[in-house]
Amino acid sequence: MNEQSNKDRVYESYNKIVDWYDAHRSRELFEKPYLEAVCDEIRRSSKKILDLGCGTGEPMARYFIEQGFAITGVDASVNMIELARQRFPEQRFIVDDMRNLALGETFDAILAWHSFFHLPPDDQRAMFKVFEQHLNVGGVLLFTTDFAEGEIWSDNGGQNLYHASLSLAEYQYLLALHHFTVLTHKVRDHDCGEATVWLVKYTHKPIR
Template identity: 45%
Template sequence: MDEADRIIGLYERHALAFDRQRGRRFFEKPWLDRFTGPLSPGASILDIGCGSGEPMAAALVASGFAVTGVDSSKTLIGLCKVRMPSAEWIEADMRRLALGRRFQGLMAWHSFFHLAADDQRAMFPVFAAHAAPGARLVFTSGPKAGIAMGEFEGEPLYHDSLAPEEYRRLLAESGFAVVSFAPEDPACGGATIWLAQAA
């Protein structure tokens, strides 16, 4: 088992620590507003790798969107169910996601980049399969191709990224047009952010 395959177990083992440490200072709000701006009230949004649901999914629920959150951690999904019982929460591996329905918005914020490169490539058909016509897609990646290792609770924390040119190609092949690309946005904690829209 390599470090990418250990991510699911790591987040489940340290779910409560992750929840405690996940920043609630909502500096992501401008990007969330850009993502949801064109969506109709009550639009359906799929949060892929939702974690404990705070602050991102919680803000969407508070704004009246119909949120479906997916995460591989049973403990984190349990926290979401307690905190936001009006939303739908599903314990599942994003790599095998097949819900059989489409959403007006798809979000993979600080989750998708934990996948190995080939698994990331395979996610673009998954995005397309869950995207309604005109759907918005937002996700974070690294600023350039390559693996970056971090650490969480004393364990290695895997991140991977494709090159920006490859993300653009994969988006186009999956029927998405890039709306905005912000590498290492200083106003959003240095996150590299992609916002796209389905045809």
Template identity: 45%
Template sequence: MAGPADGIVDLYSRRALEWDADRGKILIEKRWLDAFLARLPPEGSILDLGCGSGEPIARYLIERGRSLTGVDASPGLIDLCRQRFPEHDWRVADMRALALGRTFDGVIAWHSAFHLTPRDQKDLFAVYARHVAPGVLMFTSGTEAGEVVGEWRGEPLYHGSLSAAEYRAALDASGFDLLDNRIDDPETGGATVWLARARVAS
């Protein structure tokens, strides 16, 4: 039986333009994006998982000289990315099964992975690991283990989360060293942020 998490792709597909309008262009994430970029080469490559409409985050990364590959399950959101940044690579795909056959200097999943179930989030660490080698990973999560169904424009909006201990364990098991973590960061609207580096095999 389909659960609330199964409606996320349909929601963002049907209402891409409304989401883009509501998202706005204010970059409250700048401090974290700068910390992420500081650990990438000046012309490094980035995989943006759940890239949305490409604004404001992808725009900020692109304007700082990085090459973007953006992935989102919503065709409407990817269409906006292609219109705004046609020189970069935008793909309609499910991040849970992603296997691009290449690695990137950085992978970011900002306010996207937390729309997956806790089980799917655990499995997503294998996706991170096969696309970052070596490189840096940054993602956001919930603050505690569980599932919550909120509302956006009158429709249910699902969020899932592991516990902080589970995220730490998943990072370590997937070959990442934690660089920084802030739970419920007031500077970014209450985001819980994880920044990690893939370990280099000895």
């Protein structure tokens, strides 16, 4: 019988399905055009990437590691992080909830691919401040959402995982409010499981 994930603790469901997830997560890199775009934007910088909701590190962290980037992976699932550390011992992986993140350092890119959309709406709104605090000026943020406002659950390995989305208009408003410029925005990308993909650049830090 399926279990419905708690909106605030989706990571507990991922702890239960880590083996199923790892076996079923495609390694085909359907995301590659977006990953290449990230590389093109930050190739001349210090090459530090923060991967929020990194899971087991497959396949996205592996792609960037093979391109010579240094990865800091963050996931609230202990079991996911343990597997990522086994695979990539030279990289840094941290067990933490992205909503509470305060690393005290900045990165050239942040990934929140198929992870950000597990957060409830108010937490998604608050995350844009977290993104700001961890990005260098000129750095990029790659994240996915749904195409319409709402909440749904989907079955994954016998666990019903929570997903939420704001409206596209609200995402655009929040990005502008937090000093991001949209580079690429594709609604319901068929190659990416109908996800709506955002690649945005952090243009400047506000004067405090």
